[in-house]
Every structure is written in structure tokens, then in C-alpha cells.
Amino acid sequence: MPYESYNGVNVRLRYILKVTVSRNYVSNIVESRHFLVRNYTPLPTINNSIKMEVGIEDCLHIEFEYSKSKYHLKDVIIGKIYFLLVRIKIKNMELEIRRRESTGSGSNTYVETETLANLN
Template identity: 95%
Template sequence: MFSSAELYFDRGNFYDFTSLVRELEVPGDIYERKTYPFEFSTVEMPYESYNGVNVRLRYILKVTISRNYVSNIVESQDFVVRNYTPLPSINNSIKMEVGIEDCLHIEFEYNKSKYHLKDVIIGKIYFLLVRIKIKNMELEIRRRESTGSGTNTYVETETLAKFELMDGAPVRGESIPIRLFLSPYELTPTYRNTNNKFNVKYYLNLVLVDEEDRRYFKQQEITVYRLLETT
């Protein structure tokens, strides 16, 4: 059994970080169908399986039958690893003020900074000053995948969701509620410096569009995790 990270821009190179071998049979002859039980009882699998734009992290079972004078028989099978996390003991809300001097000043708040895959983002946008004509406002969920390091760093950003918060011009003092369910979207947990090969981070991107189609946005990172559900 082994696990590896494969970077697509570095094809042919696999970075193994777990490798265990079990010998199932001593040298000899096999003339009939045989079944071999096996077990890997103490295996560290610290990272979830991942299949991204530029990288994939795999866990693989491989069986090799070594033969003399002819090529070996090799079969492999991927399996998926999921890692679960309990509710965080500290989960602070996010509060920020952004704007354009003498034109726009807004305050936004998200109820927390860490969300599980089936969570709900709850928050509000409060307009303190509005002197430009806003046409609409939306909230995006973005995933940023970075692989490699230094000059060989590759970054891919995907917009996974767009949620319209407002259609029409706001007025000073107006408050816009946010309620965005995460379960319909194909999210993964956040991956931070996974085996020193890649990162996967998530961002909430607040976008305002004025009547001249100019876009104003503010991005905020959040942490996504797979919740350990207890009965």
C-alpha cells in the first residue's frame, strides 16, 4: 500500500509519502485459485484524497506477483480516504469595513470563519455610505489551488458558486442579509501545505457592480472542514 502526490505539470514524478509492504506468500508455485488475507493495521493517512486541476493525492493498493524469466503481474486499485474533524472549539466571526473614499463605505459580517461541508453561511452587508449607483451585488465561493514552489508555483482559481444578494440600488443604512447553503456545491476541506506540495484554500468574494459595469470586490479566506458527525 502506498500514497502519493502527483503534480500534473511535473508528469512522471510521483511523491510518495506512505509506503508499506506485506509479503503474502513465500517463493513457490501456484496451480489453483488462492485467497490471501492481508491487513495494514497501523497506517498513517493524514491527508484526504484529492483530485484537483493540477494535482491529485492518491491512496493505492498494489499487488505484485514476481516471476522468473517473464514480466511480473501487477494490479493496483485506488481507494478514497476521508478525514473528519470535530466542531472547532474557537470559531470567530468575520467583520470588515471596506469602501472607496467619499463614494462607498460598507460593513460586512459572516457568522464564523470555519465552515463544514454542509454548513450555512449566515451574515449581513450594511451600507454606511452610498454615493455611486450600485446595480447588483453577489457573493462568490472561490477555490484557489496552488502547487509547487518558487518559480514553479502554479495557481488555479475556480468560482464554484455565485449567489445574488441584491438587485437594484441600495440606500444608506440598508442592511442586506446573507444565507448561503454549502451542501449543493462540490467543496473539499481546506488543504494547507499538504506534504509540502500543494494548498487548497477557499474564499468568499463579495462583488458589487455599478451601472457602468465597474466591479468592486472584497475577498476573505474561510476554512472548510469535514465534520465528524456524532450520534
């Protein structure tokens, strides 16, 4: 199968196996079952770490560092957060992991974002 099974917010790709048993003496038997398809691909050869910086000029400077740029759905995300400059009082910090689903193309692209985890 060329595509993996997927169950998203706007899109669902599924495969169905339908079997019909034709009988002359009684009505036909029809059964259908859904099955999942998973295409295993080799791990990416280049999987560099990610570094991102955010801040407010002369007040706050935060750097995020993650061990790799591509993750499997069952991977553990390992990273570090550095507070390089803090001149304001921080009351709360949250880190969210989001799943982003894009459907369509060009100007007709629709993006749906779902928060998977929220860490305080």
C-alpha cells in the first residue's frame, strides 16, 4: 500500500478488506474489515540537532536545544532550555507539544493544530 493509515482531525485514510461469498441457494455473505497499514522507512541519515532563540531585546533571552530535528511518533523528545538573560520577573512557563495537520495545497491549505501535551 502506498500510504500509511492515518486518522486525523480533517482527514482519515483507511483500508478496508471486503469479502463477498456468493451462494446460489441462500443470500450472499458480505463481510468487511478495516486494517492498518504502516510503511517502515529507514531512519533519516541526517538528523541534526535544533537550536532556537526567543526573547525580548535587553530583557529576556531564552535558547531551546533539541537532540534531533526529526522524531518518530514513539520517540522521546530530549532537549534543554537555557535562560541566558532574565531581567524581568517570570511568573509561569509552559511548554506545549502540538500536532499540526495540513490539508489542501497552495492558497486552499487548511491547517489544524492540536495540543498533545502541556507542561507547566
